[in-house]
Amino acid sequence: MLRRQGTRLAALAVAMVTSAATPAFADNGLYVGATAGTSLFHQDVSELDAAVVGAFNQRQFVVISSTSTLDKSSVTYSGIIGYQIIPQLAVEASYTDLGKLRYHSNNTVLTGFLPLNARADLDAKAKGPTLAVLGSLPLGSQFEIFARAGILFSKVTLDANTFVSGEGQLASDSETQSANSVDPLFGAGLAWHVTNQFKIRAEYTRYSNVGDKDKTGEVNIDTFGAGVTFSF
Numbered sequence: 001m002l003r004r005q006g007t008r009l010a011a012l013a014v015a016m017v018t019s020a021a022t023p024a025f026a027d028n029g030l031y032v033g034a035t036a037g038t039s040l041f042h043q044d045v046s047e048l049d050a051a052v053v054g055a056f057n058q059r060q061f062v063v064i065s066s067t068s069t070l071d072k073s074s075v076t077y078s079g080i081i082g083y084q085i086i087p088q089l090a091v092e093a094s095y096t097d098l099g100k101l102r103y104h105s106n107n108t109v110l111t112g113f114l115p116l117n118a119r120a121d122l123d124a125k126a127k128g129p130t131l132a133v134l135g136s137l138p139l140g141s142q143f144e145i146f147a148r149a150g151i152l153f154s155k156v157t158l159d160a161n162t163f164v165s166g167e168g169q170l171a172s173d174s175e176t177q178s179a180n181s182v183d184p185l186f187g188a189g190l191a192w193h194v195t196n197q198f199k200i201r202a203e204y205t206r207y208s209n210v211g212d213k214d215k216t217g218e219v220n221i222d223t224f225g226a227g228v229t230f231s232f
Helices: 002-021 045-058
Strands: 029-041 062-071 073-086 089-111 114-139 143-166 169-193 198-210 219-231
Touching: 029 089, 029 198, 045 062, 045 089, 045 114, 045 143, 073 219, 089 143, 089 219, 114 169, 114 219, 143 198
Parallel strands: none
Antiparallel strands: 029 073, 029 219, 062 089, 073 089, 089 114, 114 143, 143 169, 169 198, 198 219
């Protein structure tokens, strides 16, 4: 009898230890969340400088000197809705604003022999809904790492403005171009399960070839952010 009771107690102890070592994560179900962070546009300033020179040349201005600045970082944020199929697999949809790239140049141009001051500004914005699959791997009872792969249904908008001024001469022009595209995304992150329903996570995502090659050009965008999710 004592031997049987000892066997039962040992089995119960093993079950308790196994249960304690198993992460208390939500098995499945709907969740919502939000993230915010920083985005980085991988754009070369020399390409924009060349585009500005070409634009002025088309209007019969010759650029003789130029200085430019390019702000490639911005603020990004997104709203999330997902479904945890099993503890290791989820599908997730979001609407993401990837922020804005800002370019500015000051130029001296010639029309005939007359030097003029010229300015060029370009803003590029990218946003749209995403659809992705998340695979996760537990790290102990409260943490997990995850990887993401999916697509971004992007809308990229370019706003370009040029301004030329000098003695007795003035010219300005503005143009807006936009395009839609479907672009791949992938990323990885770390999540902390504060409770069985509430999660804090930090993540990195790369959005590849965002934009239309012919209309707006394409650019890679990285995002670094943090967010929260709540499971129902």
